[in-house]
Amino acid sequence: MMHRQRLALAAALMTAVVLLAACTEEKETPAKPKGAKKVAAAPGALLPFSGLAGTIDIAGGTAHIPVMKDAAEKIMAACPGIRITVAGGGSGVGVKKVSEGLVDIGNTGRALKPQEKEGADLRSFAFAIDGVAVCVHPNNRVSDLTPEQVQAIFAGTTANWKDAGGADAAITLYTRDEASGTREVFWEVLLKKGAIADKANVMPSNGAMKTAVAQDPNAIGYVSIGHVDNTIKALAIGGVAASQENAASGKYTVTRKLYMNTKGEPKPLVKAFIGYVYSDEGAGIVRQAGYLPIPKP
């Protein structure tokens, strides 16, 4: 039974991504014929990885996955001796796994709670700002809601789109599971810790939320801004568009920071990885994923 549940967790979140690289010595000289195709030396931002080999296991927040995956691919392509695995699970899983030493980096979409810091000596590295966007189906003619309207919709008191400036159709609510960092930001900042109707559907990941909202013409849900694309429509809140620019300037307030957490001082390889995420190249990856990079503290 345990096995089935663990499988469910992994598969339903659809986030477990395992990336493998051939384990060969990195410092192969280009003179060797079979090494001819490989990138000989790690250029620029990848320099700190030269001479390093080993494994980095990463798990936690689903919002982090695009950044982690992209960084991992770039590093592994240049340094064949390094193997990086990226898995999801949500912020709660990230903290739990890193405190138990099951992974090297546990990602969270929120600052660590006091009781989480108690158990283990955890170090947090904030590397990006992410906004949470309220989203609807692209064909929905509503494009702007006030915070009060969003609160009423999620509490179930506004149940029809015509009461919010839309067509005459019942609103279907989508929320996230209890472990979601996205839900925490949305609930604390936008809903002001208000009620969410019992009838709201609960989606286990940002991806599942996007799929559900993209398919349902009467849906309202919320995703990390990094996940917004043309399959769903992000709503402006009180006239402020849910864009990364507004999130950076502080105009759009439904935001959070994304953290990487390690147990104690990170080992050299993990330290190099964190350094890479903070590098200019890393910042580019963060921007490409739809987040705003935070410079190294």
Next chain:
Amino acid sequence: MRAFVVERWARRALGTATGVSVVAVLAIVAFLVVGAVPLFASGEILSVLFGRWRPYAGQYGIAPMIVGSLCLAASALAIAFPAAVGICAFAHGLAPRRLGRLVLAVVHFMTSIPTVVYGFVSVFLLVPLVRNAFGAGSGMSLLTAALTLSVLVLPTVTLLIHVRLQQVDPGVRLACSALGLTPAQSFLSVLLPASRRGLAAAAALGFCRAMGDTLIALMVAGNAPQFPASPLDSVRTLTSHIPLVLASSWGGPEYRTVVAAGLLLLLLAASLSLVIRRLVGPSRQEASRAQDAS
């Protein structure tokens, strides 16, 4: 001498294997029971079992999930059971022999399809279909999950009934033909009643399987922690409650509901398997008759 050594090692290996299995099961039970002690000690168990799930208001009850699980398993079985009986009727006399075998082969194949495949296909095919057909809600509902789950349960139920039908004395079939019963008549009034216990066991096992499945409910039932008022309502099951909440916080009130849900599922599975044992094993009557015959 050599045989003796082999014998001794085989005994040890088998003994260890048995021991490990038993210890594993006991460890699972012990883990859940120990985890549930604080629930009982504080009297919190009542509010967990009968309360509603409103974490934002400090209410951590799993009553909607218990009802959701029971409703979902019962509806899935209500769809799968008649279908399974129909398939068995088809394979045992109503259809040409070859076609019957083919159908059973397909059912056999169905047992090997992973549940995630059903869930995945359902998200993209059945969910929009249900939403558009009934024009209400998200399409993720008790009905959608029950339909998907019935496909999962179908082979289990069918094969169990099939095996039971096979065990019916061949003489009975001959007698039916001799009496001039049509295949449908002999199936309905002789074969089915003769395998009554098999039918009940198949239903119990099907229910168990439907209750225990996590992924389909998680993917297509909608997971809303509410008491379903209609088949189109979104529901959360005990099983999907566990992965949805497990990741949140270790040792908090949410976590204790996970333990309660796990314990409930275990108790339910254990009691159903006792029922199945009684049904499938030889009854006392049959056993004594067998003794008389020998």
